[in-house]
Amino acid sequence: MTELSSVRPVELAGGRCALREWRDDDAEALHALTNDPRVTEWVLDEAPPSLDDIRAAVPAWRREAAGEPRLHYRLAVVTGDRPVGLGSLTVESPAHRRGEIGYVLHPDHWGRGLGTEVARLLLRLGFGEVGLHRIEVTTRPDHAASRRMLDKAGLRPEGVSREHLFVRGRWWDSVRYAVLVTDR
Numbered sequence: 468m469t470e471l472s473s474v475r476p477v478e479l480a481g482g483r484c485a486l487r488e489w490r491d492d493d494a495e496a497l498h499a500l501t502n503d504p505r506v507t508e509w510v511l512d513e514a515p516p517s518l519d520d521i522r523a524a525v526p527a528w529r530r531e532a533a534g535e536p537r538l539h540y541r542l543a544v545v546t547g548d549r550p551v552g553l554g555s556l557t558v559e560s561p562a563h564r565r566g567e568i569g570y571v572l573h574p575d576h577w578g579r580g581l582g583t584e585v586a587r588l589l590l591r592l593g594f595g596e597v598g599l600h601r602i603e604v605t606t607r608p609d610h611a612a613s614r615r616m617l618d619k620a621g622l623r624p625e626g627v628s629r630e631h632l633f634v635r636g637r638w639w640d641s642v643r644y645a646v647l648v649t650d651r
Contacts, residue, residue: 471561471598473537479592481584486542486554486592488532489525493543496550497521505574509610513635536561540592544572544585551576554585556593556602564600566593577612586620594648601648605631605641614642622646 479486489497495518500506502515516524528541536558544552552572559565568589572582586604593599604622606613614624622644630638 471536471558471564472596473535474540474592474596475532475537477540477542477592479588481588484544484546484551484581484584484588486585486588487545489528489541489543489550491522491525493550494518494521494525497525497543497553500550500552500571500573503574506571509607509613510571540597544570544581546576546581551581552585554589556589556597558597558599559603564598565603566597566599566601567603567605568593569604580619582613582616583619586616586622590620590646590651594651599648601645603643603645605643608640608642617644620646621651623650 476488477486498516498518498521501510501512501521507515528539531539538558538561540556542554543550544554552570555569557567557569559567568586570582570585570589572585590602593602602622604617605628606617608627623646625643625645628641628643631641632639
């Protein structure tokens with residue numbers, strides 16, 4: 468079996484956006500994204516991070532990315548050179564070559580197909596560069612836009628995990644999606 472690769476730095480270009488490593492001067496844009504009430508409604512955080520939290524997280528992510536093997540890819544989604552979202556790939560099991568992706572876009576970019584492009588870039592990173600066999604993602608059953616985006620990106624629904632997460636005082640169900648390298 469092939470070993471997984473640790474990719475650094477990540478610089479992946481799509482047609483309308485790119486994925487790259489976070490820089491210190493991106494902190495304000497990331498803070499604005501993670502504190503927008505239209506975004507916080509859908510994310511797992513108990514409370515939005517402060518600007519100081521973000522300023523501490525970005526260099527911590529870079530230190531973590533330098534580790535071997537690299538298991539976490541927390542990446543800026545940029546249009547031009549402006550961050551408009553966050554994409555992540557986590558290697559959940561190196562032995563089983565399984566990973567999970569995540570994504571958040573600023574609401575100004577919702578409904579334009581950019582999320583599908585981000586998901587495809589994350590799949591390209593996971594399958595093509597890291598060497599994963601299976602990539603999973605979860606979303607809420609009531610998040611219709613996210614589910615459409617995952618369908619368009621080629622992921623398949625695999626079922627509902629009932630009361631899978633306890634977030635802000637209530638249980639959330641999760642719809643599980645996945646795609647195999649052999650599906651592509």
